[in-house]
Amino acid sequence: MKFESQPSYSLGQRSPASREVAAGENGGNVTLVSQSALGAINRGRVLQALYDNGPKSRADLARLAGVNRTTITGIVQPMIEDQLLVEGDASPSDVKGGKPARPLYFNPDAPMLGAVLLLPGTIQTCLVALTGEIKAVAKAEFDTHGDTEAFIAVMTETLTATLSQAQQAPFGIGVASAGMIDSDNGTILTVNLAPVLTGLPLVAILQERFSLPVVIDHHPRALLVGDRWFGPGRGQQNFAAVYTGEVLGGAFFIDGKVYRGLAGSGGELGHSVVQIDGALCNCGKHGCWETVAALPWLRKQAARLSFPHPKSVTCARLVKEADEGSKAAEELLDRYTRNVAFGIVNLQQTLSLNSYVLHGDVAGGGLKAAELIRQHVEQLVVKRPGQEISITVNGIGEGHTALRGAAGLVLSSHLKLVI
Amino acid sequence: MKFESQPSYSLGQRSPASREVAAGENGGNVTLVSQSALGAINRGRVLQALYDNGPKSRADLARLAGVNRTTITGIVQPMIEDQLLVEGDASPSDVKGGKPARPLYFNPDAPMLGAVLLLPGTIQTCLVALTGEIKAVAKAEFDTHGDTEAFIAVMTETLTATLSQAQQAPFGIGVASAGMIDSDNGTILTVNLAPVLTGLPLVAILQERFSLPVVIDHHPRALLVGDRWFGPGRGQQNFAAVYTGEVLGGAFFIDGKVYRGLAGSGGELGHSVVQIDGALCNCGKHGCWETVAALPWLRKQAARLSFPHPKSVTCARLVKEADEGSKAAEELLDRYTRNVAFGIVNLQQTLSLNSYVLHGDVAGGGLKAAELIRQHVEQLVVKRPGQEISITVNGIGEGHTALRGAAGLVLSSHLKLVI
DNA sequence: AGCAGTTAGTTTGTACCTCGCACAAACTTA
DNA sequence: TAAGTTTGTGCGAGGTACAAACTAACTGCT
Numbered sequence: 001m002k003f004e005s006q007p008s009y010s011l012g013q014r015s016p017a018s019r020e021v022a023a024g025e026n027g028g029n030v031t032l033v034s035q036s037a038l039g040a041i042n043r044g045r046v047l048q049a050l051y052d053n054g055p056k057s058r059a060d061l062a063r064l065a066g067v068n069r070t071t072i073t074g075i076v077q078p079m080i081e082d083q084l085l086v087e088g089d090a091s092p093s094d095v096k097g098g099k100p101a102r103p104l105y106f107n108p109d110a111p112m113l114g115a116v117l118l119l120p121g122t123i124q125t126c127l128v129a130l131t132g133e134i135k136a137v138a139k140a141e142f143d144t145h146g147d148t149e150a151f152i153a154v155m156t157e158t159l160t161a162t163l164s165q166a167q168q169a170p171f172g173i174g175v176a177s178a179g180m181i182d183s184d185n186g187t188i189l190t191v192n193l194a195p196v197l198t199g200l201p202l203v204a205i206l207q208e209r210f211s212l213p214v215v216i217d218h219h220p221r222a223l224l225v226g227d228r229w230f231g232p233g234r235g236q237q238n239f240a241a242v243y244t245g246e247v248l249g250g251a252f253f254i255d256g257k258v259y260r261g262l263a264g265s266g267g268e269l270g271h272s273v274v275q276i277d278g279a280l281c282n283c284g285k286h287g288c289w290e291t292v293a294a295l296p297w298l299r300k301q302a303a304r305l306s307f308p309h310p311k312s313v314t315c316a317r318l319v320k321e322a323d324e325g326s327k328a329a330e331e332l333l334d335r336y337t338r339n340v341a342f343g344i345v346n347l348q349q350t351l352s353l354n355s356y357v358l359h360g361d362v363a364g365g366g367l368k369a370a371e372l373i374r375q376h377v378e379q380l381v382v383k384r385p386g387q388e389i390s391i392t393v394n395g396i397g398e399g400h401t402a403l404r405g406a407a408g409l410v411l412s413s414h415l416k417l418v419i
Numbered sequence: 420m421k422f423e424s425q426p427s428y429s430l431g432q433r434s435p436a437s438r439e440v441a442a443g444e445n446g447g448n449v450t451l452v453s454q455s456a457l458g459a460i461n462r463g464r465v466l467q468a469l470y471d472n473g474p475k476s477r478a479d480l481a482r483l484a485g486v487n488r489t490t491i492t493g494i495v496q497p498m499i500e501d502q503l504l505v506e507g508d509a510s511p512s513d514v515k516g517g518k519p520a521r522p523l524y525f526n527p528d529a530p531m532l533g534a535v536l537l538l539p540g541t542i543q544t545c546l547v548a549l550t551g552e553i554k555a556v557a558k559a560e561f562d563t564h565g566d567t568e569a570f571i572a573v574m575t576e577t578l579t580a581t582l583s584q585a586q587q588a589p590f591g592i593g594v595a596s597a598g599m600i601d602s603d604n605g606t607i608l609t610v611n612l613a614p615v616l617t618g619l620p621l622v623a624i625l626q627e628r629f630s631l632p633v634v635i636d637h638h639p640r641a642l643l644v645g646d647r648w649f650g651p652g653r654g655q656q657n658f659a660a661v662y663t664g665e666v667l668g669g670a671f672f673i674d675g676k677v678y679r680g681l682a683g684s685g686g687e688l689g690h691s692v693v694q695i696d697g698a699l700c701n702c703g704k705h706g707c708w709e710t711v712a713a714l715p716w717l718r719k720q721a722a723r724l725s726f727p728h729p730k731s732v733t734c735a736r737l738v739k740e741a742d743e744g745s746k747a748a749e750e751l752l753d754r755y756t757r758n759v760a761f762g763i764v765n766l767q768q769t770l771s772l773n774s775y776v777l778h779g780d781v782a783g784g785g786l787k788a789a790e791l792i793r794q795h796v797e798q799l800v801v802k803r804p805g806q807e808i809s810i811t812v813n814g815i816g817e818g819h820t821a822l823r824g825a826a827g828l829v830l831s832s833h834l835k836l837v838i
Numbered sequence: 839a840g841c842a843g844t845t846a847g848t849t850t851g852t853a854c855c856t857c858g859c860a861c862a863a864a865c866t867t868a
Numbered sequence: 869t870a871a872g873t874t875t876g877t878g879c880g881a882g883g884t885a886c887a888a889a890c891t892a893a894c895t896g897c898t
Binding site: 069070090 | 843844845846847848849854855856857
C-alpha cells in the first residue's frame with residue numbers, strides 16, 4: 001500500500017501547521033505525557049486542590065481528585081518532609097465515628113513568593129506566603145516619562161527592600177504590569193501612560209539581579225489569578241475577571257486554565273467594538289467599548305450633566321449619591337452600568353463563562369453596581385434554558401488581589417500546576 | 420497546629436466551588452491523571468498526530484511527539500493488529516541512506532463513522548472513513564413545522580439507508596445541527612427555523628434505534644472540527660470557525676482543544692452587540708452583529724439600492740458583479756465585509772486567536788471576500804507588534820466540511836482524541 | 839468495660855507505562 | 869565489499885498508581 005504524501009482530500013489555502021511553532025518543548029504540536037512527567041503533574045494538581053479548597057485531609061483530597069488514598073499519601077509525604085506542607089491538628093470531623101482526619105495545608109514558614117505590581121507611576125512590591133498572607137509591602141513612585149536606568153534603579157531598590165525581609169529565598173518573583181505585555185518573552189511591549197516602560201525586558205533584568213525565576217503578565221490576568229486563588233473565583237473552572245477604570249481589560253479562566261494567547265495576548269476587551277462608527281477612541285478607532293464604559297466617558301457625562309467636581313466622579317460616588325436620593329446620579333449610574341454590561345454580554349455570547357468578577361472602578365460600586373450590571377446583562381443576553389449568570393465584585397483592595405495574583409503566576413509556572 | 424476551616428483571607432461574596440459540578444467523572448474539580456488513563460491519552464495523541472500530519476513513520480511520530488521510538492511502537496502495534504492502522508510501503512525517505520521508513524496511516528477498511536447534518540428542512544447523512552473519505556451520502560427533507568414522529572421517521576430512514584452501506588458497524592454517529600444544542604444532554608434546545616426540533620432528545624433516540632455511540636453538537640462546532648481535520652485548520656492549535664448566512668455563529672479551537680462551554684454553549688456570536696441601541700434583531704435585542712452582517716441585512720440593503728432580484732443577493736454574486744465592474748456591488752460588498760469584520764475584530768480582541776476560517780455566505784465570496792475582510796480587520800484591530808492575522812475561506816462544499824466535522828466529533832469522544 | 843462499626847492513613851505487592859540500551863534489518867555511498 | 873546511517877524491536881530499569889490488607893483512632897450500643 002502506498003500513501004500520497006499529502007492526501008488529496010486535504011484542501012484549504014493555508015499551509016498546514018508550520019506557522020505556529022507553539023510553546024512546546026519540541027517543534028511538534030502534539031506532546032505525549034511521559035510517565036515521569038505524570039508525577040509532577042499530579043503533584044501540581046494536589047497542590048491545586050489545596051489552593052482551591054483550603055486545608056484538606058489526605059482522604060478528602062483522594063475523594064476530590066478521584067484517586068486512591070495511597071496515591072495521595074505518596075504525593076504529599078515528600079512535600080511534608082520538604083516542609084512545603086504541614087499536617088494540622090486532628091479536626092472534629094463532620095462525620096460520626098472513625099479516625100479523625102489530619103488536614104494538610106501549606107506551611108506558613110515555607111519559602112514565599114515575591115510579587116510586583118507595576119502601574120503607571122507606581123511600583124508596589126510584597127512577599128506572599130503560600131497561605132495567601134501578604135507581608136513586607138513596599139511602595140515607590142517613578143517618573144513615567146523619565147529615564148529607563150532611573151526606573152530600573154527604583155524597581156531594584158524597592159524589590160530588594162521587600163525580598164530582604166524573607167527568611168528564605170523565595171520561589172520566584174511574579175510581576176503584574178499595566179499595558180501590553182509579552183509574557184512569553186518577558187517584556188513590556190507598551191504602556192500608554194508610562195512610555196518609560198516601552199520595550200523593557202523586565203524579566204531578564206530581574207532574573208539577572210535576583211537570580212530567581214521571574215514571570216510577568218498583564219494586570220487583568222493577575223487579577224484573575226488572584227480571584228481564583230483567594231477571591232470569588234476560588235475553585236471555579238470557568239470565569240472571567242474584568243477590570244474597568246481609565247482603561248478596560250479582562251482575562252479568562254477557561255476549563256481550569258488561565259487563558260493566554262500567543263505571547264500572552266488576549267483580553268484586550270477595551271477595544272472591542274460596541275458602537276460601529278461611534279465615538280473616537282484613544283486607539284484611533286471608533287466605538288470601542290472603552291469609549292462608553294471607562295472613566296473618561298463617565299466624567300464627560302458627569303460634566304455634561306453639571307455634576308459637581310465631575311473629574312472625581314467614580315462608580316462608588318454615584319452609588320452613594322444615588323442612595324442619598326439623587327435622581328441624576330441614579331440615572332447616570334444606570335447608563336454606566338448598562339454600558340459596562342455590553343462588554344460582558346459580548347463575552348458571555350462568545351465564551352459563555354457564566355461568571356464574571358469585576359475589578360477597578362465598578363468594583364468600588366459594590367453589590368449595588370454588580371446587581372445593576374447583572375440585571376442589564378440578563379436583559380441583553382440570549383439566555384439558554386436554566387443558565388444563570390453570576391456577577392460579583394472583588395471588594396478587597398485592588399492592590400492585594402493583583403499582588404496575590406502576581407505571586408500566583410509564579411506558582412503556576414513553577415509548579416506545573418496544570419498540565 | 421490548627422487551621423481555620425475557612426481561611427480568613429478568603430473574601431468575596433460568592434460561595435466557593437459547589438455551584439458548578441463540572442463535567443468531571445467525580446464531583447471534584449481537580450482530577451489526577453491515572454496510570455491507565457495515561458495509556459489512553461497517549462494513544463489518542465498519536466492518532467491526533469496522524470490526523471494532523473498525515474501518514475508518518477514510527478520514527479517521525481516519535482520525533483513529533485518528543486518520545487522514544489519504542490514508545491510509539493508499543494502504542495501503534497496493537498492498533499495495527501486491530502486493523503485500525505495499516506503500514507504503508509517503504510517510502511523513498513527524504514534523508515540519504517538508512518532503512519526506509521514504513522509510514523502508518525488509518526486503514527481505509529477500518530470501521531467508518533456515521534455523520535448527520537441537520538439544517539432547517541433538510542437532513543444529510545453519510546459515512547466518513549478515518550481517512551476522511553465521504554461515502555454513501557443520503558439526503559431528505561422534512562417539514563420544519565410538522566410532527567415530531569414524522570421527523571423521526573424520516574431521520575431514521577435516511578440514516579438507515581446510509582449506515583446499511585457500511586461493511587462493518589461504524590464507531591458511532593455524529594450529528595451537527597443548526598440551532599441551540601445541549602451537547603451534554605444530547606438534546607436540541609431550539610432551532611428558530613425548525614420548531615419541530617425544539618426539545619428533541621436526538622441522541623437518546625438515535626442511540627436506541629442504532630445501538631451506537633451518538634454525539635451531537637451545533638453546526639459551527641462541526642465546521643470547526645471539519646476545518647481542523649482536513650481543512651485550513653489542520654494542525655493548528657488556535658483558530659476560530661465563523662459561519663455567516665441567515666444567522667451568524669462561531670466555534671473556537673483553543674490551545675489544541677475544541678472550546679465547549681457548559682452544556683456545549685459558547686460561540687453564539689450572532690447576538691453579540693456591535694451597535695448599542697441599533698436595529699432590532701430577531702432575538703428581541705438591538706444592535707446584534709446579526710443585524711448588520713447576516714444575509715437579511717445584505718438583502719435589505721440590496722433592495723434599498725435597487726439591485727435586481729435583491730432577495731437572491733449573496734456574497735458570491737456581489738463578488739462576481741464587482742469583478743464585472745459594478746460600482747454599486749463593490750461598495751455594498753465593502754460595507755458587508757466591513758460589517759462581518761467587526762465580529763471578527765471583537766473575537767480577535769477577546770481571544771487573539773489570529774486565525775479565522777470563514778464558512779457560509781462569505782465563503783462563497785472566495786479569496787476576494789476573505790481578503791477584503793482581512794483588510795478591514797487589520798484596520799479595526801489593535802495589533803501587537805509582529806502579530807499577523809489570517810483569514811481564510813473553506814471553499815469546499817459546506818456540507819462536506821460539516822459532515823466530516825460531525826464524524827470528527829464522534830472520534831474525539833470515542834477515542835479520547837482531542838480533535 | 840467491651841465490642842462492633844466506621845473512617846484515616848500506611849504497608850506491601852502488582853500492573854502498567856516510558857525510557858535507554860543494544861541489536862538486527864535495510865538502504866546509501868564510496 | 870565495507871562503512872555509515874536510519875528504522876524498528878526486544879529487554880531490563882525506574883517510576884507511578886492501584887488494590888488488598890493492616891493498624892490507628894474514634895463513636896455508639898449493649
